[in-house]
Amino acid sequence: MAQLNQDLLNKVFVVTGANSGLGYQAALNFASRGAAVALVCRDETRGRNALQAIKQASSNDAVKLYLADFSSLASVSKVAQELRAGYTKIDVLCNNAGGANASMVETEEGFETTFVANHLAGFLLTMKLLPAILKAGETNKARIVFTSSLGHKNSAIDFDDLNLKRGYSTLKAYGRSKLMNLLTAREIQRRYGDKNIVASSFHPGAVRTAIWSKGGILSRVLGIVMYPFLVDVKKGADTFIWLASSNDEECVNANGNYFYDRRQPSIAPFATDEAAKQLWQVSEELVRPYC
Ligand SMILES: NC(=O)c1ccc[n+]([C@@H]2O[C@H](COP(=O)([O-])OP(=O)(O)OC[C@H]3O[C@@H](n4cnc5c(N)ncnc54)[C@H](OP(=O)(O)O)[C@@H]3O)[C@@H](O)[C@H]2O)c1
Numbered sequence: 001m002a003q004l005n006q007d008l009l010n011k012v013f014v015v016t017g018a019n020s021g022l023g024y025q026a027a028l029n030f031a032s033r034g035a036a037v038a039l040v041c042r043d044e045t046r047g048r049n050a051l052q053a054i055k056q057a058s059s060n061d062a063v064k065l066y067l068a069d070f071s072s073l074a075s076v077s078k079v080a081q082e083l084r085a086g087y088t089k090i091d092v093l094c095n096n097a098g099g100a101n102a103s104m105v106e107t108e109e110g111f112e113t114t115f116v117a118n119h120l121a122g123f124l125l126t127m128k129l130l131p132a133i134l135k136a137g138e139t140n141k142a143r144i145v146f147t148s149s150l151g152h153k154n155s156a157i158d159f160d161d162l163n164l165k166r167g168y169s170t171l172k173a174y175g176r177s178k179l180m181n182l183l184t185a186r187e188i189q190r191r192y193g194d195k196n197i198v199a200s201s202f203h204p205g206a207v208r209t210a211i212w213s214k215g216g217i218l219s220r221v222l223g224i225v226m227y228p229f230l231v232d233v234k235k236g237a238d239t240f241i242w243l244a245s246s247n248d249e250e251c252v253n254a255n256g257n258y259f260y261d262r263r264q265p266s267i268a269p270f271a272t273d274e275a276a277k278q279l280w281q282v283s284e285e286l287v288r289p290y291c
Pocket of ligand 1 (some may be wrong): 001016017018019020021022023041042043046068069070096097098099118147148149150203204205206207208209210211212214
């Protein structure tokens with residue numbers, strides 16, 4: 001039976017997209033180190049399988065499953081309430097769930113799917129969990145980590161066309177949503193840094209996960225071509241786990257910054273503070289009916 005390393009005992013971690021890939025790897029690591037971990041997953045069967053596997057591998061019973069479809073803000077709002085009922089404080093929120101979509105699909109709530117699932121859902125979840133994150137910040141530095149991507153350099157945000165009604169492409173929608181992750185981390189830091197919250201975002205590298213098979217034919221072909229160069233998920237999750245749980249100075253004071261391979265690489269020239277502020281304001285407006 002695995003021995004529990006206790007260094008995250010009494011800490012609460014919430015990990016979205018925890019049934020697969022980077023999210024699963026990170027959640028398993030946190031649970032193995034004694035944390036209470038909430039797995040936020042879309043599909044009940046995949047979620048239950050991950051829950052069982054993580055509990056078994058970590059010998060940690062304080063792992064729970066929560067279900068939400070991030071293409072629906074109503075669903076995100078509901079899971080946030082469940083999480084608030086389950087935990088009085090949240091030490092670390094990992095906004096990791098995400099993916100690419102082959103074609104432009106508008107959700108029932110009227111958003112382009114990538115925009116809502118990769119950005120607005122995590123934004124709303126963060127807003128709704130903020131009281132519990134601030135509570136953790138009373139005793140320790142609480143953290144919010146976003147899984148962004150090098151793809152954030154693909155495209156600036158056109159604030160007049162957030163739902164990409166003009167000129168949709170998978171890469172544009174995906175890249176722009178990853179830029180939103182980077183900018184949201186930075187803006188959280190500006191707004192809540194003095195409340196003992198530290199935010200960060202990161203690029204995991206090109207990682208061998210299921211994501212390549214989910215974004216339609218283009219993504220599948222790219223995945224096949226890239227396959228020999230894709231890194232193992234353990235390596236891909238290294239910076240994620242480091243930012244979320246290490247006491248290294250760079251993590252404790254990540255300061256809203258974007259990381260890759262535990263370092264701060266260059267970012268897109270359009271990833272400006274002004275864009276971060278504007279994105280925050282418009283996101284607040286869009287999620288308000290679900291708050
Ligand atoms: N792999 C890479 O090379 C790479 C590179 C840069 C950034 N990233 C980012 O890394 C993050 C994790 O991806 P991964 O590579 O680990 O791929 P993955 O194995 O496909 O994991 C993605 C996770 O997000 C969940 N998810 C996707 N859409 C969702 C929705 N609408 N509602 C709820 N959950 C949803 C997935 O659930 P299901 O299992 O139900 O689909 C899965 O749990 C993503 O944000 C991705 O953009 C990955």
